Amino acid sequence: MNPSLEAACAQPLSPLARQGVAEFNRGAYFEAHEAFEAAWQAESAPVREMYQALVQAAAVCLHLKRGNLTGARKVLKRCEGHLETLPPRCQGIEIATLHAALLPLVEAARANAAAGRPLTEGLTFPRLAATPPQSFAGKVALVTGSGRGIGRAIALHFARRGADVVVNFFRNRAPAEETADQIRALGRKALVVKANVGEIADLDTLFEATEKAFGGLDILVHNAASGYNRPAMQQKPRGWDWTMNINARSFLFAAQRAAPLMAARGGGAMVAVSSPGSVRVLPEYVVVGASKAALEAITRYLAVELAPQGIVVNAVSPGVVLTDALKHFATFRGNDIIGEVEAATPAGRLVTPEDVAAVVGFLCTPEAAMIRGQVIWIDGGYSLPMRTAQEAS
Numbered sequence: 001m002n003p004s005l006e007a008a009c010a011q012p013l014s015p016l017a018r019q020g021v022a023e024f025n026r027g028a029y030f031e032a033h034e035a036f037e038a039a040w041q042a043e044s045a046p047v048r049e050m051y052q053a054l055v056q057a058a059a060v061c062l063h064l065k066r067g068n069l070t071g072a073r074k075v076l077k078r079c080e081g082h083l084e085t086l087p088p089r090c091q092g093i094e095i096a097t098l099h100a101a102l103l104p105l106v107e108a109a110r111a112n113a114a115a116g117r118p119l120t121e122g123l124t125f126p127r128l129a130a131t132p133p134q135s136f137a138g139k140v141a142l143v144t145g146s147g148r149g150i151g152r153a154i155a156l157h158f159a160r161r162g163a164d165v166v167v168n169f170f171r172n173r174a175p176a177e178e179t180a181d182q183i184r185a186l187g188r189k190a191l192v193v194k195a196n197v198g199e200i201a202d203l204d205t206l207f208e209a210t211e212k213a214f215g216g217l218d219i220l221v222h223n224a225a226s227g228y229n230r231p232a233m234q235q236k237p238r239g240w241d242w243t244m245n246i247n248a249r250s251f252l253f254a255a256q257r258a259a260p261l262m263a264a265r266g267g268g269a270m271v272a273v274s275s276p277g278s279v280r281v282l283p284e285y286v287v288v289g290a291s292k293a294a295l296e297a298i299t300r301y302l303a304v305e306l307a308p309q310g311i312v313v314n315a316v317s318p319g320v321v322l323t324d325a326l327k328h329f330a331t332f333r334g335n336d337i338i339g340e341v342e343a344a345t346p347a348g349r350l351v352t353p354e355d356v357a358a359v360v361g362f363l364c365t366p367e368a369a370m371i372r373g374q375v376i377w378i379d380g381g382y383s384l385p386m387r388t389a390q391e392a393s
C-alpha cells in the first residue's frame, strides 16, 4: 500500500463505487473507471463530485498503464481544476490527498519516459483506503422538520450510517413520506409523525410515537423552524409567540421528553439548528433572530444540566443554504444575493444541506464528546471579516 495516499473512502459509498474501489486497489483501472463513472452518473451533488474525482484518478492510472503519458497529464490537469472548485474533503474523499498521490506518479512516469525507460517502471500505484465509517448502527434519531430541506439531509445522513429515523413534519406530509421512503430504501426503519413542535401536546404525540415504535431515542436534532419575516416595527405579538414557540421553546420541551429516553440507554446527543441571525442583524429577521438567540442559550443550559446523564448538547449555525426557506425572504427575491454570498464565501461555494448534515452527524459521534454547549458555524468562512487591501488602507 502506498503510504503517501491516505485518501479515505468514507460511507456512504454506493455499491458501484465500492466495486470501483475494489477494482482500483487490484490495479484494474479500466473496470474501476467504469464503476466510478456509473456511480457518478447515478448520483447528485456533492457525492457526484466525489465520484468524478475518483473517475479521474482511475483515468490517470489507466492512461499510465497503457503508456499514454499525455493522456494521464491531461486528466491530472482536470483533477487540479477540482482542487480549485471542490472543498478539500468531499463526502469523505480527500481530493487534495488523492491529487497529491497522483502528481508524483505522473512525474515519475515522465522521468521514465525522458530516460527512455518503460513508462511504469518502478512506479507505485496508489490505493484507496477505506476508513471505518461513522456508524450510528442500532441508534434511533429523531429529526424535527425532516420532510424537506436541511432536515431531510440530516435524516438521510443518519440513515445512511445505520440509524432508524423519526421523520417529523407539520404541514407537508408528501415530502416527509418521500424522506421516509428514501430511509427505507437504505434498509433502515422510518416513522413519520405529524406534529407542530410549537405545541406541547404535539411534542407529547411525537415522543410517545417514537418510544412506541423504537423503544427509546439516542439522537435528537431540533431543525424545524418557522417565523414571521418583517421589519421590527411591523411585528405583532402573535408572530413573536408563533416563532418563539416553534424555534426555541420547542427545543427545551422536546429535550425534557428526549432526555429520559436517552438516559435509559446510557446517554445520547442533541443538536439544535440555529442561524447567524442570533448574533447578526439580518433584514426582517428580528423575531427569528431572537428565537435563535434563545435557542443557543437553551443549548448551553442543556449541555450543562444533561451532562451527568451522558447527553451531549450542541448547536450548528449554517450560512445561506438553498432551500424553500429562502422563498420567505424578500431580500432573496429579484436580487442576486445568492451570487453575492457565493462570491464572498472563502470556500468558494454555498453551504449545502449535506454540509450541515455532516457536521450535525459529527457532533453526535463519540469523537465530538468533548464539544459541549457550542454553536458551530458552517458557512464556508462567509462570516469571517475580510477586507480588501483598499478598504484596509
Ligand SMILES: NC(=O)c1ccc[n+]([C@@H]2O[C@H](COP(=O)([O-])OP(=O)(O)OC[C@H]3O[C@@H](n4cnc5c(N)ncnc54)[C@H](OP(=O)(O)O)[C@@H]3O)[C@@H](O)[C@H]2O)c1
Pocket: 144, 145, 146, 147, 148, 149, 150, 151, 168, 169, 170, 171, 172, 173, 195, 196, 197, 198, 222, 223, 224, 225, 226, 246, 273, 274, 275, 276, 317, 318, 319, 320, 321, 322, 323, 324, 325, 326
Ligand atoms: N436555509 C438556510 O439558508 C438556513 C440558514 C441558517 C439556518 N437555517 C435553519 O435550518 C433549519 C432548516 O431550514 P430549511 O432551510 O431546511 O427550512 P425549510 O426548507 O423551510 O424546511 C423547514 C422544515 O421545518 C418544518 N417545520 C416548520 N414548522 C414546523 C413546525 N411547527 N413543526 C414541525 N415542523 C415544522 C417544515 O415542515 P413542513 O414541510 O411540514 O412545513 C420543514 O420540514 C431551520 O432551523 C433554519 O432556521 C437555514
